[in-house]
Amino acid sequence: MRPILHVPAGALAALVTLIALAGGSCGGGSSTPSGPTPPTAPPTVTNTITITSAGASPRDIQIAVGTRVLFINDDSRAHNMSSDPHPEHTDCPELNQVGLLAPGQRRETGNLTSPRTCRFHDHDLPSDTRLLGRIIIQ
Numbered sequence: 001m002r003p004i005l006h007v008p009a010g011a012l013a014a015l016v017t018l019i020a021l022a023g024g025s026c027g028g029g030s031s032t033p034s035g036p037t038p039p040t041a042p043p044t045v046t047n048t049i050t051i052t053s054a055g056a057s058p059r060d061i062q063i064a065v066g067t068r069v070l071f072i073n074d075d076s077r078a079h080n081m082s083s084d085p086h087p088e089h090t091d092c093p094e095l096n097q098v099g100l101l102a103p104g105q106r107r108e109t110g111n112l113t114s115p116r117t118c119r120f121h122d123h124d125l126p127s128d129t130r131l132l133g134r135i136i137i138q
């Protein structure tokens, strides 16, 4: 008797590897190899976010209740920083005071007076994950 479904172990391992690779590369849509900051990393304690051609940095910050965040545009293009959700911008209206920053410009948010988490994005590049971030107010 000849086995009908004999698959060499090596071929099976190669197939599993191919499936794993295919699964890992879907989602995101961006071809940038370095993804967003892992959610397990602690937020940076700072009130300043700098934007360059590489995106916003740091993108995950923690600030004290009642303080503001300064956004600095060090990129060569304009950025339009706004509160989530896009396009309504209703979660944290204080963030919308930053708005359009020409290259070299900087502007503060309003006072962030209640403990919560505010997420931001670039309204002109809403799907660019390098320009998405989180401000934890506590």
Ligand SMILES: [Cu+2]
Residues within 6 Å of the ligand: 082, 085, 086, 087, 088, 089, 121, 122, 123, 124, 126
């Ligand atoms: Cu938007």
